[in-house]
Amino acid sequence: MSARLDETWQIRRMRRDDIAAVRGIESTAYDYPWSERIFRDCLRVGYRAWVIEPVDGPLAGYALASIAVGEAHLLNLCLAESARGRGLGTRLLDSLVAQARREAAAVVMLEVRPSNTAARRLYARYGFIEQGRRPGYYPGETVREDALLLSLDITP
Structure with missing residues (x-):
């Protein structure tokens, strides 16, 4: 699968040979x-994974999801x-939601750090709502950080 975003960006399935570039993005972000x-x-067990890239440049981002049992x-x-x-984050979410709908999922769930304000804004704009907290979910320098549990209803 490859989705054309415009003349310069595309989304495609992540491949094993993308992992080094994905790790580079991951290690600078977290x-x-x-x-x-x-x-x-994640790739071995069949999780859905996408990358977004300019047609003539390096990977710009990625998303991974598990889709099962609705x-x-x-x-x-x-x-x-x-x-x-x-x-581009919205475009990656669009790909995830489209794939989830094709696989008959009714909801998209995720965890996000309360301190990750940019991600929280993206998910709020997309329509995710807070369902609860997972205490001590994320590692931290001195104390573990809770996760906000968010959901998006994608039923037709």
Whole structure:
């Protein structure tokens, strides 16, 4: 699958040979980044994974999701710092939601750090609503941070 966004951007399925670039984005965006092994395992078990890239340049971001039993779970969505603020996160969410609907999911769930205000704004604009908290979900320098549990109803 490859979706044309305009003349310069495309979304396609993540491949194993994308993992090094994905890890590069991940390691600059997060204090506690996923390992190469986690990304490899996600692809191995069949999680849905996309990358977004300019036609003539390096990867700008990625998203991974698990879709099963009527539910999609966004596991990770990240953009390179230079790619933020261009609507690319929304485009990745569009791909996830479209795939989830094709697979008969009724809801998309995700966790997000309360301190990640940019991601929280993106998810709020997209229509996600807070369903609860997962205490101590994320690692932190001195104390673990809660996760906000968000959901989006995607039933037709």
